[in-house]
Amino acid sequence: MVEDxxxxxxxxxxxxxxxxxxxGDVSFDGKRLLAADGRTETVSRDILADAVRLGLVTRAGSRLAANPEARAHLRRRLCTAETPFAAQHRDLAPVVVVHDGTRQTAMANRLESPLAALARLKEKTGEAWLPDGAIAAGERLHADFTRGGLQPRMTMSWEPRIATRQKGEAGAARELTDTALAARGRVAKAIEAIGPELxxxxxxxxxxxxxxxxxxxxxxxPARSAKLLLRAALMALARHYAPPVPPSRRMHAWGSxxxxxxxPR
Known part of the structure; x- marks a missing residue:
């Protein structure tokens, strides 16, 4: 009964x-909530007091307003994960990835994608401003960049500075795995395909x-120029990852x- x-x-x-x-801004007469557009809702004093105590609502006399924490509270309530505080900052969606030559479905957090905001932009016709292929190309470049260990170090390195390699050995590249080296090679080819301007x-x-x-x-x-240049760069990158199929040439034979x-018989 307590749980109910x-x-x-x-x-x-x-x-x-x-x-x-x-x-938005709502007035409270002691029993009902009254919105500016005329809508009403009943609420008990216990619920109101609990919301104010939790910092979800601000009350000034008869006026009530929701704090930013209220939206986060609702997101946590809608989360079904075991860690609702972390899940409230996620926007999970199924994506198709290629692993060991096979296509698999995985869950990806769209809020972690650097192109998440641009993926929601629309043209005047209602079509996506960036095609799916361009978005996928940008995320693939980001994945290879991260997999290749090209991200700058954000924390202090506690590794010893004493050199241990022998004369004639390779430098830092010897510590990279084959996967990281392959990812760096793909990044270099992608940058070359995009071109130095973009x-x-x-x-x-x-x-x-x-x-x-x-x-x-x-x-x-200039303002809004990066948006257009990025679109051109991602379109070029998409053609690099998925080159268009050249049209087949038709054979012609001329005779008198x-x-x-x-x-053939």
Whole structure:
């Protein structure tokens, strides 16, 4: 019975928060919530007091407003994972990946993708501003960049500085695995395919995960120029990963009047 009461209390709190988030500024007359558009909702004083105590709602007299923590609270409630606090920052979606030559379905967090925001942009016609192939190409470049160990070190290195390699041995490359070396080779070929004019913005956004405004400020580019250059770079990268099939050439044979080809019997 206690668990049932707790579930009902949590459900009532969720309804209350959803109403506030949808309505914005709301007045409370002691029993009912009144939104600016005329919608009403009943709420108990216990639910209201609990929401204020948890920091989900701010009350100033008869006026109520939802805090940013209210949206996070609802996301945690909708999460079915064992770690709801981590799951509230995820947007999981199924993706198809190639592993050992076979296509497999995996779950990916779209919020971790550097192109997640651009993937939601639409043209005036309603079509995606970036095709799926361009998005996949940017994510593939990011995966190879990470797999190749090309990400800059963000923390202090505690490894000893004493050199242990013998004379004539390879340097840092000897410590890389075959997978990392292959990934670095793919990144180098991808950058070459994009070209020197467009490879910089592709690396900044897809690999170093910089925002478009940051790229424009660092490179002193005009506003909204990085968006267009990135699209051109990703389209070139998509053609590199999946070259278009050349049209088949038709064979023509010319003969004089009365010519008859030899047909196999």
């Amino acid at each position: 009461a707790d579930r009902e209390h949590a459900a009532a709190l969720a309804r209350f928060l959803r109403f506030l988030l949808a309505a 490879s910089g913005v592709a690396l900044d956004v897809c690999c170093f995960m910089k925002g478009l405004e940051t790229v424009e400020r660092e490179r002193q580019w 009047e009365g010519f008859r080809p030899d047909l």
